[in-house]
Amino acid sequence: MQDESRFATLPRPPYYAVIFSSQRTSDDETGYAATSQRMVELVQQQPGYLGHESARDAGGFGITVAYFESEEAIAAWRDNAEHAAARREGHRHWYQDLELRIAKVERAYGGVRRDR
Amino acid sequence: MQDESRFATLPRPPYYAVIFSSQRTSDDETGYAATSQRMVELVQQQPGYLGHESARDAGGFGITVAYFESEEAIAAWRDNAEHAAARREGHRHWYQDLELRIAKVERAYGGVRRDR
Numbered sequence: 001m002q003d004e005s006r007f008a009t010l011p012r013p014p015y016y017a018v019i020f021s022s023q024r025t026s027d028d029e030t031g032y033a034a035t036s037q038r039m040v041e042l043v044q045q046q047p048g049y050l051g052h053e054s055a056r057d058a059g060g061f062g063i064t065v066a067y068f069e070s071e072e073a074i075a076a077w078r079d080n081a082e083h084a085a086a087r088r089e090g091h092r093h094w095y096q097d098l099e100l101r102i103a104k105v106e107r108a109y110g111g112v113r114r115d116r
Numbered sequence: 117m118q119d120e121s122r123f124a125t126l127p128r129p130p131y132y133a134v135i136f137s138s139q140r141t142s143d144d145e146t147g148y149a150a151t152s153q154r155m156v157e158l159v160q161q162q163p164g165y166l167g168h169e170s171a172r173d174a175g176g177f178g179i180t181v182a183y184f185e186s187e188e189a190i191a192a193w194r195d196n197a198e199h200a201a202a203r204r205e206g207h208r209h210w211y212q213d214l215e216l217r218i219a220k221v222e223r224a225y226g227g228v229r230r231d232r
Contacts, residue, residue: 006177007137007215017219019133019181021123021169053137053215055171055179061122063171063179065135091228099123099169099226103133103219110215112207 008051008067013105015050016068022090022098024060032094035086042082048073060096067105074102124167124183129221131166132184138206138214140176148210151202158198164189176212183221190218 024032043049048069056062068074077083090098140148159165164185172178184190193199206214 006139006175007213013217017133017135017217019135019221021181023122053177053179055173055177057171057173059122061169061171063169063181065137065179065181095228097123097226098228099224101129101133101221101225102223103221105135105217105219107218108215109217110213112211112214 006053007110008053010050010067010108013108015105016071016074017103017105018066018068018074019101019103020064020066020098021100022062022064023096024056024062025094025096026060027093031089035089035094039083039086042080043077046073046077046080049077071102122169123226124169126166126183126224129224131221132187132190133219133221134182134184134190135217135219136180136182136214137216138178138180139212140172140178141210141212142176143209147205151205151210155199155202158196159193162189162193162196165193187218 040052043052043066046068050067050069052064052066054062054064066077068077156168159168159182162184166183166185168180168182170178170180182193184193
């Protein structure tokens with residue numbers, strides 16, 4: 001689907017990460033998929049959004065990490081009304097459990113050839 | 117496999133996160149799985165290790181976030197000789213591409229019932 005763009009292209013740190021871990025219910029795959037896609041479109045319009053990476057396994061456990069320039073940008077995204085409505089639906093129907101962690105990225109390293 | 121333990125049980129922030137995103141090659145699933153399992157055992161013996169969460173999707177893209185008490189604990193884990201050898205094998209055989217980001221977790225929120 002988005003084969004080459006699975007990795008976010010980010011500036012040098014520092015920047016902020018929203019680490020979202022979740023266990024899906026088996027409910028409403030269609031509604032969940034549509035809303036997820038819409039949230040990806042919407043966050044890309046959010047000032048200060050830098051990119052995101054996401055993986056969900058066959059057991060329904062997933063991790064999405066979204067990156068932002070600042071805590072203010074994260075707060076503005078949290079307060080987006082359509083995003084808030086989607087979160088409420090998520091809490092009601094789509095997620096058995098979830099954890100959200102806000103972190104400041106201090107260092108980053110990339111590529112398979114680097115020795116570290 | 118580890119159905120109820122997919123979420124890490126962590127203390128209150130602050131603590132540190134190592135966010136590891138990777139795209140698997142299709143090579144050597146057996147060796148990769150054995151080494152991954154061994155690294156999970158090994159990191160649990162690392163002083164300052166707090167827990168980790170991990171998801172890899174059917175396309176081979178995965179995110180693992182490992183949590184540590186301090187940057188010193190992350191550096192000690194990086195310098196573990198068996199871990200370093202496993203990383204070299206990963207760079208040679210198992211990963212097409214990868215990104216590693218070190219972040220300080222400042223806030224955390226959990227559970228589906230919380231309004232946020």
